[in-house]
Amino acid sequence: MVEPLRRYLTELVAVAGDVLGDEMCGAYAAGSVGLAAYQPGRSDVDVALVCAGPLDLAVARELVARLRHEALPCPARGLELVVYRREVARSGTPEPGFEVELNTGARMDFRATYGPAGRPPADGLFWYGLDRSILYQSGQTLLGPPAAHAFADLAPDDLRRLVLDALRWWLDRPVPPGDVPAPGAEDAVLGACRSWVRLRHGVWLPKVAAGRRLLAEAGPLVDAATTDLVEQSIAARDGGMSPSGPQARAFQRRVLAGLSGTSA
Structure with missing residues (x-):
């Protein structure tokens, strides 16, 4: 510290x-x-x-x-x-x-x-x-x-409901239109990674570590575009260029669909 x-x-x-x-x-x-x-x-x-x-x-x-x-x-x-x-x-x-x-x-x-x-x-x-x-x-x-x-942890059903509520709340936030960097979009991407890791693997991780865990998992969310987006989001936290708002939202929708069992 x-x-x-x-x-x-x-x-x-x-x-x-x-x-x-x-x-x-x-x-x-x-x-x-x-x-x-x-x-x-x-x-x-x-x-x-x-x-x-x-x-x-x-x-x-x-x-x-x-x-x-x-x-x-x-x-x-x-x-x-x-x-x-x-x-x-x-x-x-x-x-x-x-x-x-x-x-x-x-x-x-x-x-x-x-x-x-x-x-x-x-x-x-x-x-x-x-x-x-x-x-x-x-x-x-x-x-x-x-x-x-x-403190006590949440029951699994309550945890799942609150995580999904949080993802839906973030998806409702306005984002700048177009393919331009949106400061803060990196946190939206990595926050979604953290939600995925918590519900899939049972552990809360820092945002960057959660992004790397999701990529290492090589699961259903991970393709070349996701890898590029997560790596860009990690770099943005150290001064690199943020992803665009639409990029972040599209990824959040995929995470929400994957965790809730619905189509993106």
Whole structure:
């Protein structure tokens, strides 16, 4: 872990502990940090906090005020923080179930949401169950018991449903028309690879590793065009040219069809 990120996470845990006091049960790095794939300048910082019981709204608002970028500058693109009650974290539920969600950063739109009722369904309600599944497998413990003890994985049917929901959600996002590079399309391609690997092989991998795993599998998705697209997407994460939006969408549709048993 790079030193600026280490210092930031240490301070974040200290501030959260000051606000939550005895209610704080654990803190865990998720996402690219948990999966050991953090890229300075590109990755977000994903953190999950676990609290003993429901948070009073005043406490939740104080936590947001103390952790937002203006109060505690995030060294990454931004912080995506979610707070769960201990019983929700351990339940394996596919439901959002969060107490607080905070998005904040120099290159991230600010958002603070106090419970699932404040989250527009159009923004996706599948994120939380999937994130807790990743935390169960690969969460990096910053405070508290090991992540595999603090979180539970999803049941197979729930996992499959949320992964497919996520793929459909991404397919509904607008993309630039035409055969021109679309910044961010590489993440759409590699995110679809990660979905494929998780449902086919039972493991969450970083996006680049998932792309390489799919190519090594030489399965039904892999042909010369797929190989070129995935390799281009991997290179784009290090400054290369992004694939086009239509290329990414066509690949996502093939992944969705392959995982759901429908025609592309």
